[in-house]
């Protein structure tokens with residue numbers, strides 16, 4: 001794992017965006033795996049600036065998002081589809097028909113989960129996957145558990161995750177308790193992975209990820225088994 005410790009959130013966002021921009025320049029029809037949450041927002045702003053400045057174009061890029069709440073309407077202000085539109089897609093020259101987010105209203109998660117993974121494969125696989133990390137070490141919504149699921153699936157959020165995400169909702173009771181998420185296998189198939197982490201509240205998860213064990217109780221530890229991972233973090237997340 002390549003570890004890039006940055007002075008602050010702004011530097012982390014700029015350096016991660018630079019890596020994505022390099023890929024988009026080298027492979028204009030690349031497939032990006034994208035994440036939501038607070039962490040990548042600064043990086044998305046940098047990508048929007050680069051697009052506005054004409055440095056990069058997303059017109060041939062395809063994107064697959066990691067996850068979506070379940071059940072939730074795509075037009076709901078807290079849905080991840082809405083988040084992606086507001087924080088990135090509405091501001092860049094991407095073809096929205098090439099942007100995919102798991103269907104938060106699926107009636108058939110098994111079939112749609114398998115179809116989501118198959119579509120990624122058919123598109124040539126994810127060239128670069130962006131990840132955040134939960135305070136409990138989750139990646140996408142693969143929560144700590146005795147076993148992890150390989151493919152895209154419906155999962156229950158842990159109480160910690162519901163607590164952490166309640167900051168975006170009017171009340172804790174409004175936070176969906178389930179999500180439709182890419183699995184660990186789907187994530188590990190990406191050719192390159194960027195994990196972003198900032199703030200002291202991510203330090204414990206980052207320290208655990210960087211120790212010498214791989215455990216399903218901290219799903220991010222599996223990233224040590226991937227050959228091309230960049231960790232972009234700030235000093236607070238790295239040092240505590």
Ligand code: F6R
Pocket residue numbers: 034035036037038039040066067131132133134138139140141
């Ligand atoms: C979001 C996702 C989650 C977040 C994680 C960190 O698509 O998959 O795993 O990356 O919960 O969230 P923030 O960035 O809000 O701290």
